[in-house]
Amino acid sequence: xxxxxxxxxxxxxxxxxxxxxxxxxxxxxxxxxxxxxxxxxxxxxxxxxxxxxxxxxxxxxxxxxxxxxxxxxxxxxxxxxxxxxxxxxxxxxxxxxxxxxxxxxxxxxxxxxxxxx
Ligand code: 5GP
Ligand code: ZN
Numbered sequence: 266x267x268x269x270x271x272x273x274x275x276x277x278x279x280x281x282x283x284x285x286x287x288x289x290x291x292x293x294x295x296x297x298x299x300x301x302x303x304x305x306x307x308x309x310x311x312x313x314x315x316x317x318x319x320x321x322x323x324x325x326x327x328x329x330x331x332x333x334x335x336x337x338x339x340x341x342x343x344x345x346x347x348x349x350x351x352x353x354x355x356x357x358x359x360x361x362x363x364x365x366x367x368x369x370x371x372x373x374x375x376x377x378x379x380x381x382x
Contacts, residue, residue, distance in 0.1 A: 266312045266313050267313050267314050268312075268313075268314045269314045269366070272314055272364075272365070272366050273364055273366070274308075274310050274314075274364055274366035274368060275314050275366060277294070277296065277310075278294045278310065278312050284296035284297070284299075285297040287307045287309075287339060288307075288309070288335055288338070288339060290331075290335075291312075292311060292312055292313070292328060292331055293309060293310065293311060293312065293331055293332065293335055294309075294310050294312060295307050295308065295309040295310065295335060295339060295371075296308055296310075298370070302372055303372045303373055303374050303375045303377070304373070304374030304375060305340075305343040305345055305350065305371065305372065305373045305374040306370065306371070306372050307336075307339055307343075307370075307371040308368045308369070308370060308371075309332050309335050309336055309339070309368060309369040309371060310366065310367070310368045310369075311325075311328050311331075311332065311367060313325075313328070314366055315366065315367045316365040316366060316367070317356050317357060317362065317365060317367060318354060318356040318367060319356060319357070320367075321367075332354075332369045333352060333369070335369075336350075336352045336369055336371045339371055340371060340373060343371075343373065343374065345373035345374055348373065348374070349373060349377075350371060350372060350373030350374075351370070351371075351372040351373065351377060352369055352370070352371060353369070353370040353372060353381075354367065354368070354369050354370070355370075
């Protein structure tokens with residue numbers, strides 16, 4: 266699996282940095298955000314290092330589907346399927362991306378406003 270030795274999330278995936286486990290399979294790792302913005306705030310991360318949505322190719326089509334299916338399952342486990350949740354994937358600094366290894370935020374457990382800031 267392609268990884269970047271300097272990437273924070275690659276280090277978390279490889280357990281070089283600790284994290285609070287939420288889910289893992291062959292292609293994904295999910296863990297709780299260190300600075301949660303809601304009662305449920307989980308980051309769902311592909312094990313392959315992909316820096317931004319801009320770097321996705323056709324080869325990642327199934328992987329992106331897996332991120333959302335994992336979000337759906339984790340939302341059900343957290344009991345927020347019906348109350349509602351956000352699946353957020355920030356692309357580039359102007360949109361709020363601070364870690365350059367793509368990750369789907371699963372955020373829920375409280376009422377949220379729209380539009381986002
Ligand atoms: P972004 O701003 O790139 O969309 O999201 C990065 C997220 O990673 C932020 O919500 C931030 O709180 C979280 N984060 C940054 N460093 C760590 C860390 O070391 N451990 C965990 N669990 N989350 C982190
Ligand atoms: Zn990475």
